[in-house]
Amino acid sequence: MIESTIWVAIGAILLLIVLSGFFSGSETALTAASRARMHQLEKAGDQRAGLVSRLISARERLIGALLLGNNIVNIFASALATSVFLSLFGEAGVAIATLVMTVLVVVLAEVMPKTWAISNPERFALAVAPVVRVVVAVFGPVVIGIEVLVRLIMRIFGIRVDDNASILSAHEELRGAVDLQHLEGGLVKADRDRLGGLLDLAELEVSDVMVHRTNMMALNVDEDISKLIDAALASPYTRMPLWRGESDNFVGVLHAKDLLRALKAAGGDVDKIDVLKIASQPWFVPDTTSLQDQLNAFLKRKSHFALVIDEYGEVRGLVTLEDILEEIVGEIADEHDVEISGVRPQPDGSVIVDGSVPIRDLNRATDWKLPDDEATTIAGLVIHEARMIPDERQIFTFHGFRFTVLRREKNRLTRLRIVPLDSKQLLLPSATRPVRA
Known part of the structure; x- marks a missing residue:
């Protein structure tokens, strides 16, 4: 009779260790699973992915329920093991039970299930989500009470936990993920630079990428028309600012295509061309405009060119859509660019x-x-x-x-x-x- 009771207790201990491994592996998988991956699977119609997303969204309650379940089964298993070893070895059974349970819990209930879970967290999370949902529902009221108690204790020590607090912004999390993938070999340098450039658009201003005033190629609208046309055709740029009177008094922007259309309409007679009539109005933007806002403005206005001014209204330079795109994809060169090895x-x-x-x-x-x-x-x-x-x-x-x-x-x-x-x-x-x- 005693032997059968012992075997039943041993069976119960092994079952409890399996449950402990389930809780440990589930915690690791659900906290390591990619929310972005789950979102894509949910959009594709995977209902378990939606369940995983809902569990992860209440992360504190999820972890609390899994930890509570894990501690309950571990304590229960340890108590049964102590009882079994006491009946077998007397007072020495306490030390033996401690040693045996430590090895079993660490190897079978902690290291092995967590290693398995971290090797493929998304698949593991999808598999355990239906059962974990029941665990969270059962232990939910207890976990809520524990959360309240923990927050009260932390408040006594002057620590306040904000539910909406975020240590990293979305951009910082993305940037960290990109850098980590590059370090691990998942992204080559060129791809990392492109993604990093995209994330930098909100932090950079047009003054960081503009062509400075001293390097601008501008045309004097009062010059002889034939000289203007020669200068425009010789330029590697399709858009050139026009100035009159003073070199910082910009009155228009000449587009090479507009000039060619005007030449054709005039039958090749350059004297019939009025450059100001075919030029577009200059667009002035503050030098403190972020690249993200300027990119949106370019797309909204269907324009590729703007003059950059400082707080005093003085022209500091020019910025083009290409300048902003180059922050993302790197240097863009075409057959008309003059390449300078800087x-x-x-x-x-x-x-x-x-x-x-x-x-x-x-x-x-x-x-x-x-x-x-x-x-x-x-x-x-x-x-x-x-x-x-x-x-x-x-x-x-x-x-x-x-x-x-x-x-x-x-x-x-x-x-x-x-x-x-x-x-x-x-x-x-x-x-x-x-x-x-």
């Missing part, structure tokens, strides 16, 4: 950089992390850090790099040599691509 890796591991190269473009090309908060270009970064306009051959060290000024024209730094002090950031001559200057 970055030239050297055999000794250093890099010669044109001063006008944007810091973001250099970082993207080299995988460096030079800060771009206080300056837009490499020359601007050196001047900001040096607190002066350096002379040629002056050397500065900051942010883990050594900067040597190779060429200075008036107050502009036009060429620098950059040497990473960390050997991990040294570039081979083929490790980067040309960057727009």
Whole structure:
């Protein structure tokens, strides 16, 4: 009679360990399952995916119910094991029961089910969701009471838990996921840069990507019409701002196609063309406009070109739809672009950089992390850090790099040599691509 009771207790202990493994594996799978993946499966008609999504949305209650169930079966199993080993070995049974149950719970009820669950959390979560829903429903009232008690205790110690608080924004979570996939080999650098550029649109302003006023190609509307046409046809750009009187008094934007249509309509007689009549009105946008807002504005207005002004209404530069798209897909070149190699890796591991190269473009090309908060270009970064306009051959060290000024024209730094002090950031001559200057 005693032996049969012991075997029944052993069977109950094994069953309880299986239940403990179920609770442990379910907790791991449901907390690790991708909500995005579940959302896609739910849209495809998988009802279990919808159930998983609802369970995950009430994460605190889900974890509380699973932990409560896990603790109940573990304590019950430990109590039965102690009773069995006491009857078999006397007082030494307590120590033996502790040792045996520790091994069984750790191996069979914790490590093994959690390893199984984490290997394929979505499939595991879909399998256990119907049973877990019943567990959450049964233990729900108890878990609610525990939640209230926990929050009261935390409030005593000055800790407040906000149900709507989020440690990371959606953009930060996406950015972290992209970086992690790149580190694990799931994304190549080019794909990571494109996704990162898309996420950066809301944080960047048009002043970060615009063509500066000093690099703009503009036409004087009062010039002889034949010279204007020659300049427009020789330009690699299809849109050119027009100015009159003063170089910062912009009165229109000339499109090459409009000019060709006007030439055809005039039968090739350039004297019959009035450039201002075929030019469009200039569109001025503040330099503090975010790239995301500017992209939406471009799409809404069906326009590709805008002049950028500062707080005083002075033109700082121009921005195009292509400039914004290049933040996502990288440099876009066509057969009319004049390619300028702004970055030239050297055999000794250093890099010669044109001063006008944007810091973001250099970082993207080299995988460096030079800060771009206080300056837009490499020359601007050196001047900001040096607190002066350096002379040629002056050397500065900051942010883990050594900067040597190779060429200075008036107050502009036009060429620098950059040497990473960390050997991990040294570039081979083929490790980067040309960057727009």
